[in-house]
Amino acid sequence: MVTNDISLSTEVPWLAVGPKDGAEKCKYVTQGGLLGDGHFSVVKECMNVYTRDLFALKLVSKKTVKNKLELIRREVQLLAAISEKIKQMEKRQYFTMDIFEGHHHVLQLFDYFETSESIALVMQLCSKGDLYEKIIEQGHLDLNTQVRSYTACMVSVLEFLHGQNIVHRDIKAENVLFRLRVNWNEPHESQGDFPYDLTAHDLILADFGFAAPADSGASVFREYVGTTSYIAPEIVHCKDLGRLSPSEVEHVEPYGFAVDIWALGVLTYFMALGYMPFDCDSGEETLNCILTQDYYVDERDENDPKMSQFWSFVQLCFDLNPKERPMATELKKHPFIRDYFARGTYLESSSATPHSMKRNEMGRSLKAPRKSCSSGTLTYMQLEPSCNGYVSPAKSGPVLEPETAATRQRALMQVRDTLKRALSTTALRGEFLVLPEVTKGMKKASTFKLGPQPPAGSLMNGCYSTTPESRSTVNTPRSVSRASSSTSMTIVQNPQPVRYDDDDEGIVI
Numbered sequence: 001m002v003t004n005d006i007s008l009s010t011e012v013p014w015l016a017v018g019p020k021d022g023a024e025k026c027k028y029v030t031q032g033g034l035l036g037d038g039h040f041s042v043v044k045e046c047m048n049v050y051t052r053d054l055f056a057l058k059l060v061s062k063k064t065v066k067n068k069l070e071l072i073r074r075e076v077q078l079l080a081a082i083s084e085k086i087k088q089m090e091k092r093q094y095f096t097m098d099i100f101e102g103h104h105h106v107l108q109l110f111d112y113f114e115t116s117e118s119i120a121l122v123m124q125l126c127s128k129g130d131l132y133e134k135i136i137e138q139g140h141l142d143l144n145t146q147v148r149s150y151t152a153c154m155v156s157v158l159e160f161l162h163g164q165n166i167v168h169r170d171i172k173a174e175n176v177l178f179r180l181r182v183n184w185n186e187p188h189e190s191q192g193d194f195p196y197d198l199t200a201h202d203l204i205l206a207d208f209g210f211a212a213p214a215d216s217g218a219s220v221f222r223e224y225v226g227t228t229s230y231i232a233p234e235i236v237h238c239k240d241l242g243r244l245s246p247s248e249v250e251h252v253e254p255y256g257f258a259v260d261i262w263a264l265g266v267l268t269y270f271m272a273l274g275y276m277p278f279d280c281d282s283g284e285e286t287l288n289c290i291l292t293q294d295y296y297v298d299e300r301d302e303n304d305p306k307m308s309q310f311w312s313f314v315q316l317c318f319d320l321n322p323k324e325r326p327m328a329t330e331l332k333k334h335p336f337i338r339d340y341f342a343r344g345t346y347l348e349s350s351s352a353t354p355h356s357m358k359r360n361e362m363g364r365s366l367k368a369p370r371k372s373c374s375s376g377t378l379t380y381m382q383l384e385p386s387c388n389g390y391v392s393p394a395k396s397g398p399v400l401e402p403e404t405a406a407t408r409q410r411a412l413m414q415v416r417d418t419l420k421r422a423l424s425t426t427a428l429r430g431e432f433l434v435l436p437e438v439t440k441g442m443k444k445a446s447t448f449k450l451g452p453q454p455p456a457g458s459l460m461n462g463c464y465s466t467t468p469e470s471r472s473t474v475n476t477p478r479s480v481s482r483a484s485s486s487t488s489m490t491i492v493q494n495p496q497p498v499r500y501d502d503d504d505e506g507i508v509i
């Protein structure tokens with residue numbers, strides 16, 4: 001686990017005004033349509049015209065966040081601090097023996113500035129489409145090849161973030177993106193029979209709009225924030241605090257890291273089953289189900305022995321008592337995901353803590369989770385609960401001879417290391433990996449060095465213009481642009497209006 005917490009300086013001034021229109025040329029141009037939009041922002045693909053590096057440009061409309069500038073400021077500061085921490089770790093070549101490195105899977109911020117209309121965040125570019133869309137498209141994800149590996153990756157991310165003293169507060173499928181693969185030399189699913197879906201290496205946790213350092217104070221951790229279906233019971237207890245007297249509020253326990261673990265349980269459940277555990281007809285009913293840990297369980301799934309480790313895992317995440325809920329570091333030892341981590345000691349709800357499964361809304365109760373057949377330290381990756389040897393869960397084929405298993409294990413480790421190296425380089429260089437013939441002749445420079453200097457003490461790192469002078473004449477090299485996107489460049493002008501509807505998403509400050 002990485003230590004040295006990130007703590008944010010509260011002294012950085014927040015400048016409400018941007019540069020004078022037309023004063024400077026913009027070094028970023030956008031192309032193509034929207035990558036996505038949220039309550040507060042639109043996200044577009046952009047390119048640094050000097051380096052030709054591609055990024056995602058998140059434009060937060062100042063009008064939309066008029067009274068919430070403090071929130072955006074917190075997000076920018078946090079993302080900048082996290083990106084800095086990641087850079088330091090990369091420089092130190094920080095590596096573990098785990099399959100995933102948590103810090104590789106956090107969306108990075110490379111630059112930020114503001115215009116008269118927007119606050120602009122220049123971030124790592126991800127593919128269009130998020131984990132929510134993938135789950136909906138597939139119906140649900142494959143338990144052995146996808147849910148386990150995706151969950152393991154998310155546990156690594158949470159271990160990293162919590163180790164940096166950061167609570168995310170909005171873990172959900174919509175906030176998990178997929179890294180854009182531009183290095184064609186990376187191992188690909190189609191190249192072989194891998195025991196898990198390699199796209200697990202592409203997961204990127206985004207949207208730090210609600211994230212906060214754990215030492216932000218009790219008032220921050222009594223905020224009723226997040227997304228209704230994913231919020232933990234201790235956040236539900238913070239609803240309507242405004243109606244209480246200050247002394248009554250004092251009695252409400254501030255929440256912490258454990259809210260992310262609850263949300264991870266919801267996400268894991270959603271990935272495996274394709275529907276949400278706590279989702280009723282009305283928001284009020286949903287909150288009641290959360291408070292009573294009353295989640296829906298289909299009878300067939302409940303009794304499916306292949307799902308016992310899954311049920312055991314989500315049950316731990318859904319512990320009503322946040323102090324009993326395991327932290328990410330402990331979850332790594334759970335049989336459902338422990339094969340993805342270097343040390344595999346035993347942790348299961350039936351043995352670790354006496355968790356009694358709650359009855360669900362249909363009045364059925366769940367069986368106590370089955371014990372795993374193996375325990376102790378792992379010597380090689382065994383992705384199917386088998387006591388006999390290596391089994392490929394993708395094929396559920398025959399048990400392999402130890403020698404073949406060892407060869408496959410070595411191949412798998414090679415794939416893992418290649419992918420980890422690719423992710424590591426992406427993070428360090430702040431630009432995307434492209435084939436040598438593409439980069440040949442290209443100007444190589446850091447995003448941060450080019451462009452006019454920001455005013456002293458300013459939040460701005462770059463310049464921005466809404467005048468046509470900044471129109472770029474360069475085209476994105478075909479190999480780094482998405483097939484579907486246009487090669488013509490447009491200036492970022494009048495960002496599209498942002499949709500803002502405060503319906504069932506519990507965004508309350």
Ligand SMILES: Nc1ncnc2c1ncn2[C@@H]1O[C@H](COP(=O)(O)OP(=O)(O)OP(=O)(O)O)[C@@H](O)[C@H]1O
Nearest residue numbers: 035036037038039040041043056124125126207209
């Ligand atoms: N770096 C990125 N690369 C590609 N697409 C992205 C990127 N960041 C965000 N998106 C897309 O844009 C959408 C909105 O982004 P984001 O969730 O950060 O905005 P928001 O306004 O904070 O949203 P929310 O409504 O969750 O508060 C995402 O769901 C995703 O589809």
